[in-house]
Amino acid sequence: MTIPAYELSSRRPKTFAEMAEDVVRAEQLGYDSAWVMDHILVERDGVRRGAGPEPIVFLAHAAARTERLRLGTLVLCAPFRPPVQLAREAKALSEASSGRFILGLGAGWHQPEFDAFGFAFDHLVGRFEEYLEVLTRLLGEGPSDFEGRHQVLRRGQVFGPPCPEPWVAAAGPRMRKLAGRLAGGWNGAWYRLQTDRFSQDRSEVEAALRAAGRDAGSFQFSAGIFVLPGEDSSAQIEAALESYRLAGCDHAILNFAPSPFAEVDPGFSARVAPLLDRSSDRSG
Helix, strand or coil: CECCCEECCCCCECCHHHHHHHHHHHHHHCCCEEEECCCCEEEECCEEEECCCCHHHHHHHHHHHCCCCEEEECCEEHHHCCHHHHHHHHHHHHHHCCCCEECEEECCCCHHHHHHHCCCCCCHHHHHHHHHHHHHHHHCCCCEEEECCCCEEEEECCCCCCCCCCEEECCCHHHHHHHHHHCCEEEEEEECCCCHHHHHHHHHHHHHHHHCCCCHHHCEEEEEEECCCCCCCHHHHHHHHHHHHHCCCCEEEEECCCCCCEECCCCHHHHHHHHHHCCCCCEC
């Protein structure tokens, strides 16, 4: 499940401590994973607000308070961190969590936060391609080299044992090709209970895997799914989880509000949790 960063009705930001309690509660309820976003700020209708704590620090804290739960980012924004720094953080968090960390990564899309801090907003996919080339090398072991327009690596390496390739958020053809060529998984989002769009998007990622000569069996296909209180019944949710499993979704990431990482009903996740026990799908 996703961890809400604010209450949708009041727009009140949740505190670090409140979000941490939500992670602990997710594990107690039986969810398989907990996910946080990576926005420095979000602008809606000309109003800007902070959008949650720094994810790596937050998940390190969450790792210390949980035992079983997988902890993921949906997703980190690559332009906010040099790849060498993210590789160091990912390796450290992977070890600190005993391998429970899932690094979800994307190119970024929300221009107001790029403009606010002077991040380049041009050639997002081209920049991300080089970033991913460097990052995947640094997540491995031993020195590596890369020479590009935006990234340079000269016998670069970072401390720590190898950790898995990131799951890439890919909504367009170029990004799906990158995911198929370099990533360890794909973050597909956001969907409703129907699987049609997920199935179509998944087939494009699978085609990219085949084109890259990679085995889809070791690749993770995930789906971020809106599950809304007051709209989706228990029977609909349970049937949808099974449909996503049959459609090739390895990991369903449930969001319980019409806006990602918001909260409208604090008790809804507890009411959904028993449905997971009756489904063979692995859901978070």
